[in-house]
Amino acid sequence: MKHLHSGKVRDLYELPGGELLMVARDTISAYDFVLEPVIPDKGKILTQLSLWWFEQLADVVPNHVISTELPDGAPAEWAGRAVVVRRLEMVPVECVARGYLTGSGLKEYRRSGSVCGVPLPEGLVDGSKLPEPIFTPTTKAALGAHDEPMTFAEVVSAVGAEVAERLREVTVEIYRRGARLAAERGIIVADTKIELGWSPEGELVLADEVLTPDSSRFWPADRWAPGGPQPSFDKQFVRDWLTSAEAGWDRASGDPPPPLPPHIVERTRAKYIEAYERLTGRAFG
Numbered sequence: 001m002k003h004l005h006s007g008k009v010r011d012l013y014e015l016p017g018g019e020l021l022m023v024a025r026d027t028i029s030a031y032d033f034v035l036e037p038v039i040p041d042k043g044k045i046l047t048q049l050s051l052w053w054f055e056q057l058a059d060v061v062p063n064h065v066i067s068t069e070l071p072d073g074a075p076a077e078w079a080g081r082a083v084v085v086r087r088l089e090m091v092p093v094e095c096v097a098r099g100y101l102t103g104s105g106l107k108e109y110r111r112s113g114s115v116c117g118v119p120l121p122e123g124l125v126d127g128s129k130l131p132e133p134i135f136t137p138t139t140k141a142a143l144g145a146h147d148e149p150m151t152f153a154e155v156v157s158a159v160g161a162e163v164a165e166r167l168r169e170v171t172v173e174i175y176r177r178g179a180r181l182a183a184e185r186g187i188i189v190a191d192t193k194i195e196l197g198w199s200p201e202g203e204l205v206l207a208d209e210v211l212t213p214d215s216s217r218f219w220p221a222d223r224w225a226p227g228g229p230q231p232s233f234d235k236q237f238v239r240d241w242l243t244s245a246e247a248g249w250d251r252a253s254g255d256p257p258p259p260l261p262p263h264i265v266e267r268t269r270a271k272y273i274e275a276y277e278r279l280t281g282r283a284f285g
């Protein structure tokens with residue numbers, strides 16, 4: 001099959017019939033590096049979580065999933081982490097919704113009191129819950145470049161008013177539904193990025209992955225403490241080890257980080273399984 005795209009953690013292939021095959025790798029990224037070694041089963045765990053969310057959200061927006069059966073010719077090791085999807089005309093906007101202020105949104109807020117042109121109350125800090133979830137779209141930067149924030153007016157210029165309104169409505173609704181369900185299970189979804197595309201029939205369809213720790217910030221709710229960086233549900237063991245004296249890594253050097261030790265790999269794998277089982281109520285395996 002023909003390779004089309006590679007992201008940090010997933011690849012896209014073209015199948016003979018014109019559909020696409022989206023394959024999740026077991027790789028994990030931190031501090032803008034793809035780390036070594038992989039986290040066993042991460043691709044399968046997050047693919048199964050995303051498939052579950054697609055089912056939960058089918059009443060909000062149709063999705064691009066065709067089949068989870070491994071197509072002929074695909075390596076057996078892709079089983080469980082490869083999804084046959086419809087080929088769409090992707091919308092040229094990264095659709096992001098935020099329910100909490102952190103990362104690039106916090107930086108923009110500190111400079112301007114707003115995020116993507118949306119004015120926010122004074123006095124917010126890192127990790128603050130926003131009064132309402134907001135649509136904070138960005139451009140789709142080329143590989144290696146940074147996505148740039150877009151105001152809603154810029155989205156309108158890019159795709160027209162009606163589509164812009166629909167992008168905002170779908171993105172915020174998916175965030176609200178995901179954040180509410182996750183909160184009931186002890187996980188804060190601080191923000192999420194979705195990808196939307198047009199089907200040949202002109203329908204707006206949810207693509208990519210949805211509400212996974214790769215597309216969203218997952219925080220343990222019982223450790224939420226606004227006023228500084230929040231612990232990551234899935235990546236905190238990795239971040240703490242990489243910045244520990246034991247790792248001996250100088251982040252400012254630009255050198256790639258050292259490989260993760262086995263106990264960090266295993267504890268991180270366990271966190272992905274914990275997120276899957278708490279959210280879906282299903283045992284992984």
Ligand SMILES: N#Cc1c(N)ncnc1-c1cnn(CCN2CCOCC2)c1
Pocket residue numbers: 005006007010011012020022023064085086087088089090195197207208209
């Ligand atoms: N999903 C999807 C999809 C689709 N259903 N139809 C056409 N194009 C795309 C597509 C093309 N690029 N991306 C960006 C993110 N990719 C995700 C997969 O892994 C590689 C990166 C999405």
